[in-house]
Amino acid sequence: MTMEQRIYTVAFSGDNMTVRFSDEREVTLPVSYFPRLQSATGPQRQQWSLIGRGIGVHWECVDEDLSVENILSAYSRHRKGSYAPASH
Numbered sequence: 001m002t003m004e005q006r007i008y009t010v011a012f013s014g015d016n017m018t019v020r021f022s023d024e025r026e027v028t029l030p031v032s033y034f035p036r037l038q039s040a041t042g043p044q045r046q047q048w049s050l051i052g053r054g055i056g057v058h059w060e061c062v063d064e065d066l067s068v069e070n071i072l073s074a075y076s077r078h079r080k081g082s083y084a085p086a087s088h
Contacts, residue, residue, distance in 0.1 A: 005068045006054030012045050019071050022054060027075040034074075036064040 006022040017037065020026040031038045037045060040062045051058045056067040 005072070007050060007057050007068060007071075008054065010048050010057055012042070017045075019057075021068075027071060029071070029074055029078055033078065034064065034066065036062045040064075 007019055008022045008024075009020045011018045011020075012031065015031050016028050017031050017034070018026055018028040031045075037059065040059065044059065044061045047061050048057050048059050050056070051065065054068075056065055056070075058065050
């Protein structure tokens with residue numbers, strides 16, 4: 001499933017990062033799960049780009065790359081369950 005999933009967008013709010021996928025599902029995680037992003041400033045966190053047509057996301061200024069698999073694995077550990085459709 002993670003091989004087909006693609007990242008659509010990334011947003012930050014406070015100490016959380018929300019990743020929305022191409023199928024409109026989303027996950028929200030504490031930024032503290034990713035030490036390089038936790039150490040980054042707000043503007044640095046906003047400077048992301050998709051890699052591999054959405055199979056990952058890259059932050060050049062903090063030298064961080066996260067794949068769909070990394071994000072969903074961290075979310076699974078955080079929630080101890082599967083991710084759910086985004087609420088509108």
